[in-house]
Amino acid sequence: MIIPVLRIFDESVAKAFYVDFLGFKVNFEHRFDENFPLYIEILKDNLVIHLSEHHGDACPGAAIMLLIADVRGFQEQLLSQQYKYSRPGVEETEWGTLEMAMTDPFGNRLTFFEHVTESD
Numbered sequence: 001m002i003i004p005v006l007r008i009f010d011e012s013v014a015k016a017f018y019v020d021f022l023g024f025k026v027n028f029e030h031r032f033d034e035n036f037p038l039y040i041e042i043l044k045d046n047l048v049i050h051l052s053e054h055h056g057d058a059c060p061g062a063a064i065m066l067l068i069a070d071v072r073g074f075q076e077q078l079l080s081q082q083y084k085y086s087r088p089g090v091e092e093t094e095w096g097t098l099e100m101a102m103t104d105p106f107g108n109r110l111t112f113f114e115h116v117t118e119s120d
Contacts, residue, residue, distance in 0.1 A: 007059060
Protein backbone atom coordinates (compact mmCIF):
# COMPACT_ATOMS: atom_id res chain seq x y z
CA MET A 1 0.00 0.00 0.00
CA ILE A 2 1.25 3.49 -0.83
CA ILE A 3 0.25 6.26 1.56
CA PRO A 4 0.76 9.85 0.40
CA VAL A 5 1.95 12.45 2.91
CA LEU A 6 0.59 15.96 2.31
CA ARG A 7 1.86 19.12 3.96
CA ILE A 8 -0.60 21.12 6.05
CA PHE A 9 -0.12 24.34 8.02
CA ASP A 10 -3.19 24.59 10.23
CA GLU A 11 -4.87 21.73 12.05
CA SER A 12 -8.35 23.28 12.22
CA VAL A 13 -8.33 24.24 8.52
CA ALA A 14 -7.11 20.75 7.57
CA LYS A 15 -9.84 19.06 9.60
CA ALA A 16 -12.53 21.39 8.21
CA PHE A 17 -11.52 20.40 4.67
CA TYR A 18 -10.58 16.72 4.98
CA VAL A 19 -12.92 15.59 7.77
CA ASP A 20 -15.91 17.92 7.65
CA PHE A 21 -16.05 18.50 3.88
CA LEU A 22 -14.52 15.40 2.26
CA GLY A 23 -15.72 12.95 4.93
CA PHE A 24 -12.42 11.41 6.01
CA LYS A 25 -12.11 10.07 9.55
CA VAL A 26 -9.10 10.69 11.77
CA ASN A 27 -7.39 7.37 12.53
CA PHE A 28 -4.60 8.78 14.68
CA GLU A 29 -2.89 12.04 15.63
CA HIS A 30 0.66 12.43 16.92
CA ARG A 31 2.71 15.26 18.41
CA PHE A 32 6.09 14.88 20.10
CA ASP A 33 5.07 17.56 22.59
CA GLU A 34 2.25 20.09 23.10
CA ASN A 35 3.86 22.82 20.98
CA PHE A 36 5.17 20.54 18.22
CA PRO A 37 3.76 20.04 14.72
CA LEU A 38 0.88 17.63 14.22
CA TYR A 39 0.95 14.42 12.17
CA ILE A 40 -2.45 12.85 11.29
CA GLU A 41 -3.61 9.71 9.50
CA ILE A 42 -7.03 10.04 7.84
CA LEU A 43 -9.19 7.32 6.24
CA LYS A 44 -12.13 7.21 3.84
CA ASP A 45 -13.24 3.84 2.51
CA ASN A 46 -10.05 2.31 1.04
CA LEU A 47 -8.15 5.64 0.96
CA VAL A 48 -5.45 6.49 3.49
CA ILE A 49 -3.66 9.87 3.59
CA HIS A 50 -1.16 11.26 6.07
CA LEU A 51 -1.22 14.99 6.80
CA SER A 52 1.82 16.62 8.37
CA GLU A 53 2.69 20.02 9.79
CA HIS A 54 6.36 18.91 9.97
CA HIS A 55 8.57 21.03 7.68
CA GLY A 56 10.63 18.13 6.30
CA ASP A 57 7.84 15.62 5.65
CA ALA A 58 6.40 16.99 2.41
CA CYS A 59 6.32 20.05 0.17
CA PRO A 60 3.12 22.01 -0.36
CA GLY A 61 1.73 21.78 -3.86
CA ALA A 62 1.71 17.98 -4.24
CA ALA A 63 -0.70 16.28 -6.64
CA ILE A 64 -2.29 12.91 -5.90
CA MET A 65 -4.82 10.70 -7.71
CA LEU A 66 -7.38 8.87 -5.55
CA LEU A 67 -9.30 5.96 -7.08
CA ILE A 68 -12.92 5.79 -5.87
CA ALA A 69 -16.02 3.89 -6.97
CA ASP A 70 -18.53 6.68 -7.71
CA VAL A 71 -17.11 10.08 -8.63
CA ARG A 72 -20.48 11.61 -9.57
CA GLY A 73 -22.10 10.40 -6.34
CA PHE A 74 -19.22 11.81 -4.31
CA GLN A 75 -19.51 15.11 -6.20
CA GLU A 76 -23.24 15.33 -5.40
CA GLN A 77 -22.49 14.70 -1.73
CA LEU A 78 -19.88 17.47 -1.69
CA LEU A 79 -22.02 19.98 -3.59
CA SER A 80 -24.97 19.40 -1.25
CA GLN A 81 -22.87 20.75 1.63
CA GLN A 82 -22.59 24.22 0.04
CA TYR A 83 -18.95 24.34 1.20
CA LYS A 84 -17.76 27.92 0.86
CA TYR A 85 -14.32 27.18 -0.61
CA SER A 86 -14.88 24.37 -3.13
CA ARG A 87 -17.55 23.37 -5.63
CA PRO A 88 -15.76 20.68 -7.65
CA GLY A 89 -16.84 19.65 -11.13
CA VAL A 90 -16.47 16.29 -12.87
CA GLU A 91 -14.71 15.83 -16.19
CA GLU A 92 -14.83 12.84 -18.51
CA THR A 93 -11.34 12.42 -19.93
CA GLU A 94 -10.10 11.16 -23.28
CA TRP A 95 -8.26 8.37 -21.48
CA GLY A 96 -11.42 6.81 -20.05
CA THR A 97 -11.80 8.25 -16.57
CA LEU A 98 -14.21 10.48 -14.71
CA GLU A 99 -12.19 12.95 -12.66
CA MET A 100 -13.05 15.45 -9.96
CA ALA A 101 -10.11 17.69 -9.09
CA MET A 102 -9.77 20.19 -6.28
CA THR A 103 -7.05 21.97 -4.35
CA ASP A 104 -6.88 21.74 -0.59
CA PRO A 105 -6.31 24.87 1.54
CA PHE A 106 -2.54 24.22 1.48
CA GLY A 107 -2.07 24.04 -2.29
CA ASN A 108 -2.18 20.24 -2.65
CA ARG A 109 -4.14 19.00 -5.67
CA LEU A 110 -6.48 16.04 -5.11
CA THR A 111 -8.03 14.26 -8.09
CA PHE A 112 -10.69 11.70 -7.27
CA PHE A 113 -11.23 9.42 -10.25
CA GLU A 114 -12.88 6.28 -11.53
CA HIS A 115 -12.39 4.29 -14.71
CA VAL A 116 -15.37 4.34 -17.06
CA THR A 117 -16.25 1.58 -19.45
CA GLU A 118 -18.09 2.16 -22.67
CA SER A 119 -21.33 0.24 -23.04
CA ASP A 120 -21.75 -1.85 -26.16
